[in-house]
Amino acid sequence: MRSRWHGAAWSSLIVVAAAGPLPAQNRDDGALWLAWVAQGRFGAPGTALGDWRWWFDGAYRQRGEGEHLELAMPRVAVGYALHERLLLHAGYALVVNEPVGRDEFLEHRPWQQLLWNAPIGNLTVQFRSRFEQRLVETDGDTGLRFRELIRTTLPLAAESPLYCALADEVFIDLDDTDWGQRAGLRQNRAFVGLGCFLDEARNTAIEVGYLNQWLDRPNTDRMNHALSITLFTTF
Secondary structure, rough: HHHHHHHHHHEEEEHHHHOOOOOOOOHHHEEEEEEEEEEEEEEOOOOOOOEEEEEEEEEEEOOOOOOOOEEEEEEEEEEEEEOOEEEEEEEEEEEEEEEOOOOOOEEEEEEEEEEEEEEEOOOEEEEEEEEEEEEOOOOOEEEEEEEEEEEEEOOOOOOOOOEEEEEEEEEEEOOOOOOOOEEEEEEEEEEEEEEOOOOHHHHHHEEEEEEEEEEEOOOEEEEEEEEEEEEEEOO
C-alpha cells in the first residue's frame, strides 16, 4: 500500500511538470530568487483564536544573470484551519514588476488559497490551490489567475535535519486584459533542492536549489534558470 501511495505522489509531480509542452525557441536567462515565508497562529491551540492563522512572505528576484531587479513583493494573509492539515487563506500582495522590455509597473493582487498537507509514508506532500485577482495601476482590467502547486519533501535519513524538496506549479490565466494577460497556460515553475532544519523543533528551515521557470510569451518564450534560496519560519 505504501509503495502505491509513493508512486501516486511522484506520478502527480511528473504529470504537473509535463502539463504543457515547451516551445522549441526560448530566451534563456540566469536569475536569483530570494524569499522568506513565515506563518503562525493568532492564539494557542484549543483557544478561541487557535484555529486562526497569519501568513507573510516576501520575494526579491533578479534577472539578467542576477544583475537586474525583476520583482519585489510583500504578501500577507489571514487564514483559518478547517482541519489540522487543511488551511484556507485570504490576503493581499503588492508587487513591483520590472519585466524584460517593459517599463516598471505596480500590481495590486488580492488572493485566496486552499492549502492541504498530506503525509504519505516518509513523504510530506503539499497541495496548494491559489486564485489571484491582478490589478495593474495603469489599467482598469482585472486579470484572473489560477495556480496549482504540488510540493513534497523527503528526509535524507532518520532524524537528519537534511531533506530533499521537489515542487511544480502551473499558472493558468483565466481571462484576457488590455494590459497584456492572455487566457491559457502561461507559466510553469519546477524546483529541486536541498533543505535543512535550523532548530531542534524544526520550525525554521532553509532551502537552496534550482528553479526552472517557463513563461509563455507572444513571440519568444522565456526560460529562467534561477538559484532559489528560501527561508521558512513557523511561529
